[in-house]
Amino acid sequence: MTLKSIASRDLIDMHTALDGLPIRFEIAYARDDNLLFGERIYKGDAKLILHRLLSDIVIEAARNVDAAKHRLILYDGLRTSTAQARMLETRAVKDNPQWLQEPRLLSPPGKGGHPRGMAVDVSLETVDGTLVDMGTSFDYLAADPSPEKNPAHREFTGHASEIYKNRKMLDDLMMSAADNLGTPLLPLPQEWWDFRLPPEIYDQYAPLSDEDLPQDFCCCD
Numbered sequence: 350m351t352l353k354s355i356a357s358r359d360l361i362d363m364h365t366a367l368d369g370l371p372i373r374f375e376i377a378y379a380r381d382d383n384l385l386f387g388e389r390i391y392k393g394d395a396k397l398i399l400h401r402l403l404s405d406i407v408i409e410a411a412r413n414v415d416a417a418k419h420r421l422i423l424y425d426g427l428r429t430s431t432a433q434a435r436m437l438e439t440r441a442v443k444d445n446p447q448w449l450q451e452p453r454l455l456s457p458p459g460k461g462g463h464p465r466g467m468a469v470d471v472s473l474e475t476v477d478g479t480l481v482d483m484g485t486s487f488d489y490l491a492a493d494p495s496p497e498k499n500p501a502h503r504e505f506t507g508h509a510s511e512i513y514k515n516r517k518m519l520d521d522l523m524m525s526a527a528d529n530l531g532t533p534l535l536p537l538p539q540e541w542w543d544f545r546l547p548p549e550i551y552d553q554y555a556p557l558s559d560e561d562l563p564q565d566f567c568c569c570d
Contacts, residue, residue, distance in 0.1 A: 363397045378425065386439045386441045400427075403468070413525065427566070481518070
C-alpha cells in the first residue's frame with residue numbers, strides 16, 4: 350500500500366490554536382529533567398504540533414473543561430521519527446530493552462500515532478497548578494507492561510476509587526469531544542495519558558521526520 354503524505358496545512362501549532370483556553374503546555378522531552386529519559390530529546394523551544402483531526406478534538410475538550418476548577422496539560426504530540434530514533438539511543442532505553450518488546454511501551458522510529466501528529470499525551474491539573482492524581486506520573490513505564498502489573502494501564506485494578514474517578518474525568522473530556530466531532534479516538538490501553546486516532550487511520554499515512562517539516566515545527570536541534 351502506498352502511504353499518503355501529511356500536508357503541512359494539516360499540522361497545527363497548538364500553542365496558537367489553544368490561545369485563551371484552559372490549558373498549559375509542558376513539553377516533556379524539551380526538558381533536561383524529563384522523568385523517562387533523564388536527558389533532553391527535543392530542542393528547548395519545541396512546539397506541540399498535532400494533525401488537524403486530533404487538534405480539533407483537543408480544542409473541543411479544552412472548551413469543555415470546567416475552567417473554574419481544572420485545565421488540561423499537554424505533554425507531547427508530534428514526535429518525529431528523528432526524535433524516536435534519538436530516544437532509542439538514551440541510556441534509559443538501553444538499560445530497559447523490555448520497553449521495546451511486545452507489548453511495546455516504546456515504538457520504534459516511524460511506528461504509531463506520534464510520528465504522524467495523531468497521538469497526544471494529556472492530563473489535568475487544578476487551576477492552582479496541582480496535578481490531578483491519576484495513579485502514576487505521566488510517562489511512567491512499568492518493568493512489567495501487563496495490565497495486572499502496570500499501574501499506568503487502563504485495566505489495572507489496584508488503585509483507590511478516586512484515581513479511577515480522575516481518569517474517567519479525563520477520558521470523558523477527550524472521548525466526548527471526539528464523539529461530538531464524529532472522529533474516532535483510541536485511549537491507548539497501557540498509558541492513561543495517551544489518546545490517539547486509531548491505527549486504521551494513522552497507518553494510512555507516512556511518518557514524519559524532522560527533514561519533512563518546516564524548521565519551527567521540527568522536534569530536534
